[in-house]
Amino acid sequence: MSNLEFAPPKYAQIVQAIQTRIEDGTYPVGTMLPSEARLVREFGSGRSTVVRALQILSMQGWIEREHGRGSFVKGVPAHGAERSHAGASAFDAPENVGDTTVTAAGRAAAPAVVAEALNVPENSPLIRRQRVILDEDSPSELVTLWFPLDIASGTDLGDTGVIAIGAREHLQALKQVRPARITERLSARLATAEERRLLATEEGAPVLAILATVLNAENAPIAVADIVLPGDLHELEDSYPAT
Amino acid sequence: MSNLEFAPPKYAQIVQAIQTRIEDGTYPVGTMLPSEARLVREFGSGRSTVVRALQILSMQGWIEREHGRGSFVKGVPAHGAERSHAGASAFDAPENVGDTTVTAAGRAAAPAVVAEALNVPENSPLIRRQRVILDEDSPSELVTLWFPLDIASGTDLGDTGVIAIGAREHLQALKQVRPARITERLSARLATAEERRLLATEEGAPVLAILATVLNAENAPIAVADIVLPGDLHELEDSYPAT
DNA sequence: GACGACCACTCGTCCGATCAAGTGAGTATC
DNA sequence: GATACTCACTTGATCGGACGAGTGGTCGTC
Numbered sequence: 372m373s374n375l376e377f378a379p380p381k382y383a384q385i386v387q388a389i390q391t392r393i394e395d396g397t398y399p400v401g402t403m404l405p406s407e408a409r410l411v412r413e414f415g416s417g418r419s420t421v422v423r424a425l426q427i428l429s430m431q432g433w434i435e436r437e438h439g440r441g442s443f444v445k446g447v448p449a450h451g452a453e454r455s456h457a458g459a460s461a462f463d464a465p466e467n468v469g470d471t472t473v474t475a476a477g478r479a480a481a482p483a484v485v486a487e488a489l490n491v492p493e494n495s496p497l498i499r500r501q502r503v504i505l506d507e508d509s510p511s512e513l514v515t516l517w518f519p520l521d522i523a524s525g526t527d528l529g530d531t532g533v534i535a536i537g538a539r540e541h542l543q544a545l546k547q548v549r550p551a552r553i554t555e556r557l558s559a560r561l562a563t564a565e566e567r568r569l570l571a572t573e574e575g576a577p578v579l580a581i582l583a584t585v586l587n588a589e590n591a592p593i594a595v596a597d598i599v600l601p602g603d604l605h606e607l608e609d610s611y612p613a614t
Numbered sequence: 615m616s617n618l619e620f621a622p623p624k625y626a627q628i629v630q631a632i633q634t635r636i637e638d639g640t641y642p643v644g645t646m647l648p649s650e651a652r653l654v655r656e657f658g659s660g661r662s663t664v665v666r667a668l669q670i671l672s673m674q675g676w677i678e679r680e681h682g683r684g685s686f687v688k689g690v691p692a693h694g695a696e697r698s699h700a701g702a703s704a705f706d707a708p709e710n711v712g713d714t715t716v717t718a719a720g721r722a723a724a725p726a727v728v729a730e731a732l733n734v735p736e737n738s739p740l741i742r743r744q745r746v747i748l749d750e751d752s753p754s755e756l757v758t759l760w761f762p763l764d765i766a767s768g769t770d771l772g773d774t775g776v777i778a779i780g781a782r783e784h785l786q787a788l789k790q791v792r793p794a795r796i797t798e799r800l801s802a803r804l805a806t807a808e809e810r811r812l813l814a815t816e817e818g819a820p821v822l823a824i825l826a827t828v829l830n831a832e833n834a835p836i837a838v839a840d841i842v843l844p845g846d847l848h849e850l851e852d853s854y855p856a857t
Numbered sequence: 858g859a860c861g862a863c864c865a866c867t868c869g870t871c872c873g874a875t876c877a878a879g880t881g882a883g884t885a886t887c
Numbered sequence: 888g889a890t891a892c893t894c895a896c897t898t899g900a901t902c903g904g905a906c907g908a909g910t911g912g913t914c915g916t917c
Binding site for chain 2 (some may be wrong): 898901909
Binding site for chain 3 (some may be wrong): 380381382412416417418419420437438439440441
């Protein structure tokens with residue numbers, strides 16, 4: 372149109388135009404879109420180009436195409452789910468920020484739940500790395516990372532020194548591990564004595580406990596994070612399409 | 615090939631073939647795919663068809679296409695997140711299944727958190743609908759649904775009679791409401807006296823509390839579900855790609 | 858050796874055409 | 888009135904060509 376300016380490709384322009392019209396109600400939800408032939412005339416492009424735009428809109432969920440009938444407006448596609456991924460953060464958070472203290476690092480015997488998640492016998496030796504995060508000078512989060520010995524060997528994960536990048540990045544920089552997926556198990560329970568000590572909470576205080584397992588592409592466990600959040604300090608948020 | 619059997623379109627066959635080859639390692643991650651010209655020769659189809667297949671694979675995250683260089687294998691795309699959507703279930707679960715008891719239905723004043731979620735003043739009159747779900751004869755879940763009066767009017771949500779379909783379906787069948795999104799806030803706390811009575815738990819028992827708000831496309835709240843799960847009976851699962 | 862011209866190869870976009878197949882309304886037939 | 892046919896209109900799939908543009912190598916010149 373205007374100049375030789377950076378013009379997006381025609382098909383993308385058509386996609387954009389139709390999205391706008393759906394958003395502003397020019398094409399109301401449920402109604403039929405102009406036919407391909409019509410759009411070809413309106414936009415002055417070949418049918419293949421119009422069809423390409425419609426296919427993209429269809430794949431993104433804006434419209435529905437029905438063979439022999441027409442294309443119909445479905446509406447603005449809902450975003451995917453959004454949530455706080457406590458597990459991912461546990462492995463990605465660096466330790467050199469002000470309010471993080473590494474409280475333990477080194478060998479330790481696997482507790483039952485961790486052993487189960489890592490698929491090793493209970494009390495097997497593992498590398499444990501534990502930190503407490505303060506919020507306004509009072510402890511607000513206790514994170515314990517657990518790694519199999521072979522995965523942690525050759526890394527600094529078992530040393531008490533601060534790791535300035537996230538554990539995941541540290542691991543990936545030194546070893547051939549490829550995290551593919553994280554699964555989390557979340558429950559409410561009372562804090563254990565050890566947790567009460569580290570978090571400075573009262574007896575009988577409820578906590579949100581998250582056990583996050585990092586898996587590689589073959590679904591083999593790479594690491595486990597045990598995250599303990601005092602109930603009165605934390606709220607997790609989650610948001611997803613309603614259909 | 616074989617007969618006149620139901621053959622999927624060529625482009626879909628090409629998509630499938632390449633997906634299989636990525637999965638079984640014929641095309642290892644990171645390597646370059648055969649060029650379009652090569653694939654055209656191999657599959658005996660036009661370039662447009664091959665390109666269409668490659669574009670689909672690219673949009674689905676299997677490959678990455680680089681102008682002037684080639685197409686490269688990214689790997690099997692990770693699934694989206696999967697989790698139990700307690701909020702959605704609260705509105706979709708029917709009440710006529712064996713272990714559900716409607717314990718209250720009718721007008722009630724809005725508690726603070728519910729009022730805030732529904733964007734009304736505290737103690738405003740609302741329709742409340744409460745049920746307890748038993749697991750093996752002991753209470754395992756307490757769900758309280760809250761609706762603004764105008765939304766619930768003309769429905770059976772305020773009556774104590776059992777609603778055989780989910781509340782959402784009931785509502786949508788009778789009124790013009792379109793749920794678009796659900797947001798959840800999750801926390802661990804101790805059960806209140808009222809909750810202990812309904813759930814038959816001890817004093818000091820931790821519970822997982824979920825406050826789910828149903829929003830329409832304009833982000834206006836339609837309903838709220840207050841879900842209380844005794845901590846010793848429930849574990850929520852969550853799983854998502856690690857990148 | 859550094860630089861640039863050239864060239865083969867790659868993907869990106871667009872076009873117009875053909876044939877197929879599903880839909881729905883109108884029409885002719887019974 | 889019910890049925891079958893026709894026809895206009897719709898999307899679905901595919902083809903082959905054309906031009907543009909980014910990449911990376913070779914090769915010649917300086």
